[in-house]
Amino acid sequence: MRRWALLILTLICVSVKDISGSWEEWWTYDGISGPGFWGLINPQWSMCNKGRRQSPINVEPDKLLFDPWLRDIQFDKHKVSGVLHNTGQSLVFRVEKDSKHQVNISGGPLSYRYQFEEIYFHYGLEDNRGAEHQIDKHTFPGEIQLYGFNKELYHNMSEAQHKSQGVVGISLMVQIGEPTNKELRLITSAFNKVIYRGSSFPIKHLPLSSLLPSTQQYLTYEGSTTHPGCWETAVWVIFNKPIYISKQEMYALRRLMQGSQLTPKAPLGNNARPVQPLHYRTVRTNINFNKISQGTSNCPDMYRNMHYTATQWPREHSMRYRSIEDLEMLSPA
Template sequence: MAQKEGCAYNGSGLTTPLGKAIDEPLCKGVSRSPDGLLTTLHSARSPVVYLPVVYLPVVYLPVVYLSVVYLPVVYLSVVYLQLGDQPTGDQGEKVDRPVEEGGPPAVDWGQWWTYDGISGPRFWGVINPAWSRCREGRRQSPINIDPITLLYDPNLTPFAVDRVTVGGVLLNTGHGVEWRAAQGSALANVTGGPLSYTYTLTHARIHFGHTNHLGSEHLVDNKAFPGELQLYGYNSQLYRNFSQASSQVYGVLAVALLIQVGESVTPELRVLLDGVERITYGGSSVTAASLVVRGLLPATEHYLTYDGSLTQPACHETVTWIIPNKPLYINTAMLHQLRALRQGNSSSLAHAPLANNFRPVQTAHHRTIRTNIHFTTTTRGVRCRAGEQRPIYKV
């Protein structure tokens, strides 16, 4: 699209920032294209499917109330009973789901939350008192990235990921598709950029929608991408493992790679998702192909960073987020395979799609989003005043 008069920036030299996105900020009087993206849950031990059960008066059960306390009371209540099937792998073996933090060790709290209904994101903070941060936190993720509020930080250097090959397992967790590094495998470390410590990558999660207009957790200028791949690592200099680090200060790194639809699939993303058609139902798994994690990163040194939280319960606010300034690509065929996945193999879940497994954006509460993309230099040698910088979208 033709640019209008005003200050323009063309210093990055990037031709596909975040894939067909903001290529440069201009001063007032610039037009936008809607297709553009950015450059620049005390529970008794329950039996094994979640079904809503109505208990009539004179039934005493521990019930979770909006006051976020457990009280055995006489009350007409709707609770979820864990009546689900035990997950199995692709060879019929049982697959252990990770036990979520904050509840009695014998309770698998990971099965008490979903992405919709009365166990969805709006209620995570009352399902389990230990998850109160999901409701009360001030540094929650994901967020919307507003290009106008980005703060250029000249001290943000490029971050680095070890070029090692990692063995892993690909799982359908019932909440999403997750890649986990195999036990005993070499692990990739991340250093530099906004990080003061070394972080060891242990797993990745992919979020996606049932249409191309939604799916990502982070938004750019209120625009969603069809998907988002999140690489998670823990501070291996201060903590022993991810479980310990997830609730501790400077504990977690998350690299959010936004996914755009293209003619082909980013090669290493194809490797990560190899075998996804064999994990149709929640609880199933398959041995993943060896993965060079570094190969998932797009070819750019530019990124955004902010302090936030895990996007699943218990929503600990211990995460340093890094969002590279270019997307990964996926084709329609691979998206179709993802959208065919189901939450489980019981009668109640076999038809429940895994898609739309994203948490809605959270209030930023005036958090600073820093970037190493320099917006002030212009093609005409004129400097845009900070208050006048506006993003321009181009196809």
């Protein structure tokens, strides 16, 4: 059955390639053009199926390695302008190439300065799915990924994504709740402007550093881009605290469609690549478990809770995730 599906897909994609001249037009997140087939059709995307340092992953808290040499992540304070695009596969914000002030990302596990390039939005059509990375097999409703390229070694993202240490991916887990980030509304308020594939909307003066959660605790590992061609050139940083958007904003996001206004097709959501095998890679963290777990016998044992944990809202009975900072606030010694 898989051989027949592959043959049919090959014929379809050859036809699409002849018409559009680009592989970027046909891939999706489901069916015979979904993640399981990305690397089988286009030879340039072979890492999607053959790679052994692929992303996203499920982070296992009991296997994290504390690294005392990990520094804080640094973002330039400049504001950026760009365009929000509905590509038919994802919602993507791309910065203006000729912008006078570019945002550099440095510190953390990074040995070089990386120039911010784009933001990808991954989200589910239901609250129990959407994010690409998982924490102890728990999935958030969404994940915002900030990508940058190594500006000290390479000229642009197109070059860097094929080269060693070429890309940084910053992962922000998204939870539904009371928004605490007013700057994020510069993007969420534009969701209704990009409902259909090919639509775009300009966004001016976005303070990128203000989008980040109020923590310097993070996890990091070496992986790949989570979209084709799955290049294994990415250093990933996953912040240990979610950011929040409202139910109304998530509703507007879930209204986005894969197709045009004439042929809207299916909703754009559920655009997450499945988690990939870790293959003995190390996931490091700057959270010192032993130091935080020390204290009197009256304090809760924090060692087992150094990660996002699930609990229940008493009123809504919906899944919520808390970081270690939230746990410390709720259970003071």
